[in-house]
Amino acid sequence: MLSSxxxxxxxxxxxxxxxxxxxxxxxxxVHTAPLVSVWSWYGVGSRDEGIGLTGASHWVEHxxxxxxxxxxxxxxxxxxxxxxxxxxxxTWIDQTTYLETASRDALDQMLFIEAERMNDSLFxxxxxESERTVVISELQGGDNDPEQVLDTELTxxxxxxHTYRHPTIGWLHDIQAMTRDDLYAHYRRFYVPGNATxxxxxxxxxxxxxxxxxxxxxRIPAGVAPTRLRIAEPPQLGERRVRVxxxxxxxxxxxxxxxxAATHPDFFPMLVLDAIxxxxxxxxxxxxxxxxxxxxxSRLYTALFERGLASQVNGALLATADPFLYTLSFTPNExxxxxxxxxxxxxxxxxxxxxxxxxxxVTRGKRQLRARLVFEDDSVTNVAHQxxxxxxxxxxxxxxxxxxxxxxxxxxxxxxxxxRRLRRSSLTVxxxxxxxxx
Amino acid sequence: xAASLAKGLSPVRAELSNGGVILVQExxxxxxxxxxxxxxxxxxxxxxxxxGLAYLTGxxxxxxxxxxxxxxxxxxxxxxxxxxxxxxxxxxxxVSCTCLAEDFDDVLAIVADIVRNPAFxxxxxxxxxxxxxxxxxxxxxxxxxxxxxxxxxxxxxWHHPYGRPPKGTVIGVESxxxxxxxxxxxxRVRPAAMSxxxxxxxxxxxxxxxxxxxFDDWAAEPPAPATVAVPPLSQGRRTRVIxxxxxxxxxxxxxxxAIRRLDPRYYAYWMMNNVLGEFxxxxxxxxxxxxxxxxxxxxxxTLDATxxxxxxxxxxxxxxANVDRALAAIDHEVAALAAAGPTETExxxxxxxxxxxxxxxxxxxxxxxxxxxxxxxYGLGLDFDQRLPSLLGSVTRDDLHAAAADVLDPARAAIAxxxxxxxxx
Numbered sequence: 001m002l003s004s005x006x007x008x009x010x011x012x013x014x015x016x017x018x019x020x021x022x023x024x025x026x027x028x029x030v031h032t033a034p035l036v037s038v039w040s041w042y043g044v045g046s047r048d049e050g051i052g053l054t055g056a057s058h059w060v061e062h063x064x065x066x067x068x069x070x071x072x073x074x075x076x077x078x079x080x081x082x083x084x085x086x087x088x089x090x091t092w093i094d095q096t097t098y099l100e101t102a103s104r105d106a107l108d109q110m111l112f113i114e115a116e117r118m119n120d121s122l123f124x125x126x127x128x129e130s131e132r133t134v135v136i137s138e139l140q141g142g143d144n145d146p147e148q149v150l151d152t153e154l155t156x157x158x159x160x161x162h163t164y165r166h167p168t169i170g171w172l173h174d175i176q177a178m179t180r181d182d183l184y185a186h187y188r189r190f191y192v193p194g195n196a197t198x199x200x201x202x203x204x205x206x207x208x209x210x211x212x213x214x215x216x217x218x219r220i221p222a223g224v225a226p227t228r229l230r231i232a233e234p235p236q237l238g239e240r241r242v243r244v245x246x247x248x249x250x251x252x253x254x255x256x257x258x259x260x261a262a263t264h265p266d267f268f269p270m271l272v273l274d275a276i277x278x279x280x281x282x283x284x285x286x287x288x289x290x291x292x293x294x295x296x297x298s299r300l301y302t303a304l305f306e307r308g309l310a311s312q313v314n315g316a317l318l319a320t321a322d323p324f325l326y327t328l329s330f331t332p333n334e335x336x337x338x339x340x341x342x343x344x345x346x347x348x349x350x351x352x353x354x355x356x357x358x359x360x361x362v363t364r365g366k367r368q369l370r371a372r373l374v375f376e377d378d379s380v381t382n383v384a385h386q387x388x389x390x391x392x393x394x395x396x397x398x399x400x401x402x403x404x405x406x407x408x409x410x411x412x413x414x415x416x417x418x419x420r421r422l423r424r425s426s427l428t429v430x431x432x433x434x435x436x437x438x
Numbered sequence: 439x440a441a442s443l444a445k446g447l448s449p450v451r452a453e454l455s456n457g458g459v460i461l462v463q464e465x466x467x468x469x470x471x472x473x474x475x476x477x478x479x480x481x482x483x484x485x486x487x488x489x490g491l492a493y494l495t496g497x498x499x500x501x502x503x504x505x506x507x508x509x510x511x512x513x514x515x516x517x518x519x520x521x522x523x524x525x526x527x528x529x530x531x532x533v534s535c536t537c538l539a540e541d542f543d544d545v546l547a548i549v550a551d552i553v554r555n556p557a558f559x560x561x562x563x564x565x566x567x568x569x570x571x572x573x574x575x576x577x578x579x580x581x582x583x584x585x586x587x588x589x590x591x592x593x594x595x596w597h598h599p600y601g602r603p604p605k606g607t608v609i610g611v612e613s614x615x616x617x618x619x620x621x622x623x624x625x626r627v628r629p630a631a632m633s634x635x636x637x638x639x640x641x642x643x644x645x646x647x648x649x650x651x652x653f654d655d656w657a658a659e660p661p662a663p664a665t666v667a668v669p670p671l672s673q674g675r676r677t678r679v680i681x682x683x684x685x686x687x688x689x690x691x692x693x694x695x696a697i698r699r700l701d702p703r704y705y706a707y708w709m710m711n712n713v714l715g716e717f718x719x720x721x722x723x724x725x726x727x728x729x730x731x732x733x734x735x736x737x738x739x740t741l742d743a744t745x746x747x748x749x750x751x752x753x754x755x756x757x758x759a760n761v762d763r764a765l766a767a768i769d770h771e772v773a774a775l776a777a778a779g780p781t782e783t784e785x786x787x788x789x790x791x792x793x794x795x796x797x798x799x800x801x802x803x804x805x806x807x808x809x810x811x812x813x814x815x816y817g818l819g820l821d822f823d824q825r826l827p828s829l830l831g832s833v834t835r836d837d838l839h840a841a842a843a844d845v846l847d848p849a850r851a852a853i854a855x856x857x858x859x860x861x862x863x
Contacts, residue, residue, distance in 0.1 A: 032466055033443040084797070130729070134733075141736075297513060331576075364517055368516065370519070374469060375468070
């Protein structure tokens with residue numbers, strides 16, 4: 001299959017190949033710097049975890065840096081670094097991914113690591129125990145952040161049935177109780193070639209890359225591609241609320257509306273709606289959210305900042321496999337109570353939810369999204385992320401459709417989606433109220 | 439291919455008659471351009487009784503000019519999908535953004551207007567002040583931020599510019615007046631203190647021409663020269679404990695004062711810090727605290743590059759029950775590196791990593807702009823990326839050992855620990 005990504009300058013063809021064992025391989029040549037980025041993606045995330053096993057996917061990700069059959073633990077992180085490379089990984093609700101970006105000379109080592117990780121991780125019992133406390137430390141570090149605590153509580157309140165409800169890092173007791181064998185079973189079930197996509201982007205020659213990939217990955221047995229849980233969240237019947245009270249200095253308010261999945265026709269109009277409300281973020285989970293959106297003329301920014309009510313406003317609509325949440329987060333100015341802020345947010349949202357959106361706002365939102373799509377393709381690392389992310393979470397070839405899908409959004413669609421999606425009955429309101437003990 | 443970085447950077451530099459410096463690097467990865475105007479106007483210039491002046495000036499500088507109201511500017515930026523970033527650290531105040539290549543001329547003109555003609559409208563100042571105060575309040579609730587602020591004050595003292603938080607304090611930010619900001623801008627945001635980096639899908643000739651149009655007629659004398667005082671000598675090990683009820687994890691910041699960026703030993707220090715707390719998951723520190731003892735999600739060290747003696751900071755976030763063990767592990771690794779230096783393997787790995795990472799450090803337009811501006815600030819030359827491998831390659835194991843022995847001494851460490859009450863050292 002050949003396709004191309006519209007924002008790249010050179011418009012080189014994207015190679016998409018499937019090995020006999022089911023592994024999908026995407027190779028994009030980009031010859032702007034002597035670098036290559038390799039990402040391996042797995043269709044497993046916290047949505048795939050049952051009761052008592054929350055956090056398994058993330059902990060498995062940690063264990064996949066702790067040694068394989070042919071790479072001792074102490075060498076795992078240094079192989080790529082000797083070439084000046086960086087490495088990392090992350091787990092979220094739908095996916096787990098690992099990456100290395102380094103000089104092109106390191107490509108073979110990068111593929112070697114990823115092939116080992118796919119089939120030959122050790123899950124040594126002592127290493128699992130040592131990592132248990134590391135993961136708990138990561139969880140506790142997150143719990144130090146009141147915004148993260150509020151996000152966890154809000155998500156758990158908004159979902160009743162869907163496994164999106166529990167945090168990716170897992171619930172503390174599950175991390176304390178899970179065994180090495182639980183983790184290894186999770187690894188064996190989901191880390192098979194048919195559930196994986198390997199992405200290579202950079203200063204490489206496609207045919208050569210495909211030969212190297214075949215050499216490293218072709219030996220891995222196909223296994224059985226896992227069946228993922230099929231869960232539909234039942235309709236929400238009325239507004240839900242959650243309030244967190246804890247020591248702190250700053251109150252926070254967070255709204256969560258049930259959102260469309262990335263494949264739903266509402267997704268792109270909703271993305272434009274978010275640009276109108278809080279400024280366009282783009283769609284790169286890896287990098288877009290590190291740069292503030294252009295939001296000075298957005299509806300909620302102008303409504304709240306100009307009245308001195310809030311000092312931070314953020315919106316987030318992420319591409320997910322199943323319907324997740326569209327969240328709006330607010331930090332009130334000192335002296336502004338949460339009820340006053342909430343009332344102001346509802347006042348600002350009310351006309352939008354009734355469809356009062358100008359064509360010019362839609363035009364500006366689409367223009368912002370176009371710019372963000374260009375900005376977020378600024379490196380081989382980011383291009384590789386986007387190719388693998390959309391292939392894994394949404395489906396083959398979706399990445400190249402982003403710009404046309406945004407271009408096709410009409411003002412009528414945005415108004416209609418706002419009317420249907422910004423309903424109080426679809427909303428969960430979260431509040432963090434600091435206790436004054438400090 | 440034009441503008442490929444296969445052989446490194448090929449920047450063009452021009453100096454204006456008013457002393458301003460323009461740096462341009464063409465790249466072709468995306469049809470976008472990063473513009474960054476950086477001034478020697480960071481928090482080191484804050485008066486001791488007004489910490490936060492540079493930070494608040496930065497937050498308000500892009501909210502209206504003599505030619506554009508805040509609303510007009512918001513329109514012009516939002517219509518193009520551009521978010522203006524103004525950052526303020528110890529040394530520099532930087533106005534930067536990324537725009538589509540087709541918008542370069544217009545956006546460069548806006549950047550020039552922002553830095554040359556800010557109006558500091560009173561209403562906008564109050565709005566930005568509220569934002570800044572919220573951020574400072576959030577930091578008060580953040581154990582990591584509290585630990586770092588405390589250890590820097592222990593190391594440098596409040597009267598040294600590196601001993602105060604770059605964002606200032608609540609009292610400082612509340613006290614800054616519009617007149618203070620106007621005066622700070624007039625004194626520090628001057629062309630001779632500027633390096634303007636333009637990196638992206640634009641030809642150097644065009645970028646230089648437009649930059650000259652935007653900045654050449656900006657008449658102002660160079661700002662008064664500034665020096666950074668030598669920090670006080672450590673009188674011994676000092677510890678500060680910050681009780682934060684309700685928190686679940688404790689943050690440790692453990693540090694020393696090190697050397698200036700232009701000290702010839704800088705490269706040895708850089709590599710020594712990589713061995714101590716960067717290589718792999720976080721050097722020897724992470725290997726001990728995370729990998730072998732499973733005590734922390736993160737343990738690492740940092741060495742800043744600054745005009746004055748920079749801090750070398752060890753950081754770790756640990757279970758409150760493990761603070762003593764974590765401090766003992768840090769003491770052990772610090773003392774061991776000082777006593778015996780790195781192994782030959784560590785030297786080779788660190789050298790390979792730092793030299794090999796140069797192309798990756800130049801992967802994005804933003805990172806290239808920052809690299810060029812740092813090189814300009816310290817007079818490292820337009821070919822610094824080409825010379826860096828030999829600078830790093832010539833550092834010996836003895837050099838690293840000497841650097842470690844010089845700075846790493848647990849008996850002289852400053853330590854700040856912030857976390858839940860009742861479980862601290």
